[in-house]
Structures are given as C-alpha cells and as structure tokens.
Amino acid sequence: MSAHWQEIAFDPSEATSVRIYDRGAHAREPSIVLYLAGGAFQRRAAPAEEAPAARALAAAGAIVMEVDLGGWQENTFPGALDRAFAVLTGIRKCRRQYGSSKSTLFIAGDEAGGNVAAGLALKARDQMSGAVRGQILLSPMIDPLMASGSIRDADRIGMRGRWSEGWSRYLHSARYLMHPYAAPCLCSRLTGVAPALLMTAEDDPLRDEVSAYSKRLSAAGVRVHLKVLPSGSGWTGIYRNEEGAWLDAVRDAFAAFSDEVTH
Incomplete structure (x- = not known):
C-alpha cells in the first residue's frame, strides 16, 4: 500500500491537501474514512x-x-474544524470518484485529530444529519482541563507539556474552552451523534478521559464500542507514529465496528 499527498478541489475556490490510503483490494462499495492525524x-x-x-x-x-x-497558524479552533467539515462535505458529494455513490462515510482521528473528529461528528449531526455512519476515536484529546487520573502518566511518555501547549494553541481564547465542538467531553448534548468506536490502552495517559467520554455517549443512547488494550501493547507509539501489534487491534476493531453499523 502506498499513499502520497495530492491537491483535491472539493470546493472550486480552494484545493485541499489529501493523502489517500487504498490497498486496492476492497468491496465494490468500500467505506470511505476521513482521517485526521x-x-x-x-x-x-x-x-x-x-x-x-x-x-x-x-x-x-x-x-x-x-x-x-x-x-502552525491555521491549526486552531474553529478554523481546523471548519476545514475538516468542508472536506467531509466535499467527499460526500463526490464519493463516487473514490469509492462508489453508496460508500459509507466514517470519521476517524487520533490524539489531536481525534478531538477534531469528535467535534466533526457533532457538527455533522447538527448540519448533515445521517451522513456519517460512525466515528473512530483513537485516544482523542478531548479534555482541555487535563484533570483525569491517568493524565498524571503523561510525564512518563513526555507528553504533558506538549499536550498542555497544544490545548493553549488550539483554543487560543477562553471563550472556546466550553465550546462543545472544541471540547467534546464537555458537550451537554450527545444524543444523535454517530455510533463510536473508541480505543485506548491501560497505560495510556488519555485512558480516563476516553473511558469517560465513552460512558457519556452510551448514556446519551449512542451505540459505543470501547476497546482498552493491555499495558505493554505499544499503544502509546501512536503519538510517535510507531508501528506495533496495536495496529492489528485497530484493523480488527474497525472491521468489526464497520460491519456492525453498516448491516
């Protein structure tokens, strides 16, 4: 499988850089996943x-x-979310070019991208009802307060300062701290959002906020799958683009989740 960046004009007035991953062997109507790294x-x-x-x-x-x-200057709220929503809208309109006119749409993201994916799922619920079949959130950064118990381990993997600085950059204004699209874990209305697959690990500093969000989604009537990998699975390598056995877990969990929500 190979992938490379290309410019795609979903909107005639502006091209967007997109990298397409396609193994070349899939169903006649393959799902399309908008991925946010x-x-x-x-x-x-x-x-x-x-x-x-x-x-x-x-x-x-x-x-x-x-x-x-x-x-650096653009990856802030709400600009980053608005660009993601524009791409999602574009993919929905021209999905025949990449899969088929009946291809199911998913949103996925890891860490900071998982935050944008969760916010995008909420925005899609509000402005594009029924368009997104599911959201895949891999250790999403969704709590700007960084107050969970597991976050204490962030220093162990050298991420506390980076995440704290990242939140300051992304929100860049106190008025966004409680915005439901910017901090999904603080959203008071989760009903109707797309089914969710959330993944984390026992030794992941973001574990507690991921688990808490899973419970809140479930309480709101959202179909949720939470998968917590064991310590030592190499999961935290996701923050450094490191490969490991955890990738098989992601592949298998998504395959099962996709099959369930599309049938």
Missing part, C-alpha cells in the same frame, strides 16, 4: 510520514483520506 495541534506542515493507524483502517478494506488541516 494527531500532532498535539502543533504540526507546522503536512507530515511526510504516513499515519500507521490510517494504514490499519485501509487494511480493513476502507479507502482512507487523510486531510491536512493546515500549518
């Missing part, structure tokens, strides 16, 4: 390295489209 809201440019998690989703039979949300 992590980076603690601090990427300065589209990453040259491919996202291992995006490859894992493609290995499950989907066509994965990773979108570049912009550089």
Whole structure:
C-alpha cells in the first residue's frame, strides 16, 4: 500500500491537501474514512510520514483520506474544524470518484485529530444529519482541563507539556474552552451523534478521559464500542507514529465496528 499527498478541489475556490490510503483490494462499495492525524495541534506542515493507524483502517478494506488541516497558524479552533467539515462535505458529494455513490462515510482521528473528529461528528449531526455512519476515536484529546487520573502518566511518555501547549494553541481564547465542538467531553448534548468506536490502552495517559467520554455517549443512547488494550501493547507509539501489534487491534476493531453499523 502506498499513499502520497495530492491537491483535491472539493470546493472550486480552494484545493485541499489529501493523502489517500487504498490497498486496492476492497468491496465494490468500500467505506470511505476521513482521517485526521494527531500532532498535539502543533504540526507546522503536512507530515511526510504516513499515519500507521490510517494504514490499519485501509487494511480493513476502507479507502482512507487523510486531510491536512493546515500549518502552525491555521491549526486552531474553529478554523481546523471548519476545514475538516468542508472536506467531509466535499467527499460526500463526490464519493463516487473514490469509492462508489453508496460508500459509507466514517470519521476517524487520533490524539489531536481525534478531538477534531469528535467535534466533526457533532457538527455533522447538527448540519448533515445521517451522513456519517460512525466515528473512530483513537485516544482523542478531548479534555482541555487535563484533570483525569491517568493524565498524571503523561510525564512518563513526555507528553504533558506538549499536550498542555497544544490545548493553549488550539483554543487560543477562553471563550472556546466550553465550546462543545472544541471540547467534546464537555458537550451537554450527545444524543444523535454517530455510533463510536473508541480505543485506548491501560497505560495510556488519555485512558480516563476516553473511558469517560465513552460512558457519556452510551448514556446519551449512542451505540459505543470501547476497546482498552493491555499495558505493554505499544499503544502509546501512536503519538510517535510507531508501528506495533496495536495496529492489528485497530484493523480488527474497525472491521468489526464497520460491519456492525453498516448491516
């Protein structure tokens, strides 16, 4: 499987950098996944390295489209979310070009990208009802307060300062701290959002906020699958684009989730 960045004009007035992962062997009506990569809201440019998690989703039979949300100055709220929503709208309109007119749409993201994916799922519920069949959130950064018990381990993997700085950059204004699209874990209305697959690990500093969000989604009547990998599975390598056995877990969990929500 190979992937490379290309400019796609979903909107005639503006082209967007997208990297497409396609293993070339999939169903006649393959799912299309809009993927948002992590980076603690601090990427300065589209990453040259491919996202291992995006490859894992493609290995499950989907066509994965990773979108570049912009550089250092642009990757803030609400601009990043608005660009993601514009791409989602574009993919929905022209999905025949990449899969088929009946291809199911999913949103996925890891870490900071998981935050944008969760916010995008909420915005899609409000403005594009029924368009998104599911959301795949891989250790999403969804709690700007960083107050969970497991977050104490962030220093162990060298992420506390990076995440704290990333939140400050992304929100950049106190008025966004409680915005439901910016901090999904603080959203008071989760009913009707797309079914969710959430993944984390026992030794993941973001474990507690992921688990808490899973419970809140479930309480709101949202179909939820929470998968917590065991310690030592290499899951935290997701923050460094490191491969490992956890990729098989992502592939298998997505395959099962996709099969369930589309049948």
